[in-house]
Amino acid sequence: MLVEQTLFGVRDKVKIAIDRLQAFEPPEGYYLAFSGGKDSQCIYHLAKEAGVKFDAHYHLTTVDPPELIYFIKEYYPDVITDKPETTMWNLIKKRGLPTRQKRFCCQVLKEGGGEGRIVVTGVRWAESTSRKNNRGVTEVIGKNKADKILFNDNDEDRKLFENCQKKGKRVINL
Structure with a gap:
């Protein structure tokens, strides 16, 4: 059990994640973005534990x-x-070497799947205060954020639930 001690008591983080997965489960199941890393393994096992349909x-x-x-x-x-x-x-031959300012490789090689689906990704909220404090349970980005399509970038602006107009995806970042 993964719990967080707060001034108001104990929060069971695993139960919270499982409840969220169950609350948003689409009829066709989730599209789980899996990299093989610790965050992906965690969301994979949370989805199994939640008993939700996913691929x-x-x-x-x-x-x-x-x-x-x-x-x-x-x-x-x-x-x-x-x-x-x-x-x-x-x-690389076509676009040159990727850099921090010129990040095209993930967009081309990793973010193509999940169109029309609810995509589940792993985002470590504890990595920054702004990620932890500026998130609601579900948030949908509007037109100003629709051009932001790097869903696995762990960016400061990442939301718990996002809508990408460009790619036709809805993303849950657990």
Whole structure:
């Protein structure tokens, strides 16, 4: 059990996450964005514990460490591996090296799935005070934020529940 001690008592964070997953469950199930990292493993197991319908997707980038691919195949055999239309090397030839200001690789290689679905991602709220304090249970971004399409970037502006007009996705960041 993962609990948080507050001035007002104890909060069971696992129960809160499970309740949220159950509250938003769509009839077709969730599209779970799975990277193989600790956050993805956590949301995968929370979805299992919640008993919600989901399909987990790992987006191959073509520069993935072999150990990661073997780990996912061994411990998460039901995760679907989505292969990109192009390789990272071809993207570099076409657009140059990615930088902090020029982040195109995730958009092209990792964020293509989940259109028309509710996508579940792992975002570590405890990484900053603004993430922790500026979030409601459900928030939908309007037109000003619709152009923001990097759902796995752990950005300061990340919401718990987001709507992306451009990609036709709704995202729950647990």
